[in-house]
Amino acid sequence: MKYLCLVLFGLMLFNCKEEKAEIKLSADEIVTKSIEKSGGEAFDNSVIRFDFRDKFYVARRDKGQYSLIRMFKDGNDSVFDLLTNNNFDRFINDSRVILEDSMKSKFSASVNSVHYFSVLPYGLNAEAVNKTLLGIEKIKNKDYYKIKVTFNPDGGGEDYEDVFVYWFDCKNFKVDYLAYSYNEEDGVGMRFREAYNERYVExxxxxxxxxxxxxxxxxxxxxxxxxxxEKKLKLLSKIELKNIQVELLNQ
Known part of the structure; x- marks a missing residue:
């Protein structure tokens, strides 16, 4: 019995050390582990296609270069938006449209936003991203690393003033929840998102x-x-990606 008690006590100490070791992870380390669990290098060398609501999206990422595409019908017109490392262009019925800077920024941000959310947590290790570990919070009886994310004006995009919070599962490092504040032309507000329907494609x-x-x-x-x-939030909508296709490059 004495031997058994010693063994149990040793196991308790071991588990405590394991827990403390995990808590000592930095925000950068947690995000890096999450990206690895969610696709890792495949993100950087892929073509991803999907439908979101009434629009079709394509993202090509290859060795640091990217092309983010959005295509949709506007009445009888076909609209093609293209965002790259260097520029944003809009084509209507295959003809390039000259846009004012304000409209170019608006369309660029809306294209980037959909692609950004589609592959989270990819992108959270970019140079313009600032991460702060706020601690551990329990949601639905699971422990989560709670990380605040802000962006630098230089490289942080049109909406660099937005603030995000991500909840990373302490055991598998996957993002199960996120929240963000926004300040746009149609108002200010906050959103909270709960992930579901997890699936891996390539x-x-x-x-x-x-x-x-x-x-x-x-x-x-x-x-x-x-x-x-505490069930104090109201379900507003569902964010669903459909018909996802992934082509891995440089295989």
Whole structure:
């Protein structure tokens, strides 16, 4: 019996050390592990195609160069948007459209936003991204690393002032929840997203989201996880990617 107690005590100490070791991970290390679990290098060498609502999207990423495409019908017109490392262009019925800078920024941001959310957490290790580990928070009886993400003005995109919070599963490092604040022409607000329908296509993880909003305007962004746990958020919409196809490059 004495021997058994010693063994159990040793196991308890071992588990405590393991837990402390995980807690000591930095925000960068957590995000890096999450990217590896969700696709890793496959993100950087792939062509991804999917439908989102009434539009068709294509993302080609190859050795640091990217082309992000959006195609849709507008009445009788066919619209083709192309965002690359260097520029944004819009074509209507195969003819390039000259855009004012304000419209170019608006369309560029909307194209980038859909592609950005489609492959999360890919992109969170970019140079313009700032990450802060806020601690561990429990949602639905699971422990999550809670990380705040902000962006530098230089390289952070049109919406660099937006603030994000991500919840990474402490065991498998996958992103199960995220929240963000936004400030756009049609208003300011916050959203909370719950991932579901996880699937892997050619090594890359994809999820859909339940998209929630706070009914209490006094809630802070960093409290949305707790508000979700307490069922204080209202389901606003679903974010669903359909007909996903992935082609891995340089294989």
């Amino acid at each position: 090594e890359i993880r994809f999820v859909d989201y339940n998209n929630y909003q706070a009914e209490d305007n006094k809630l802070e962004l960093f409290d949305l996880g707790k508000a979700f746990e």
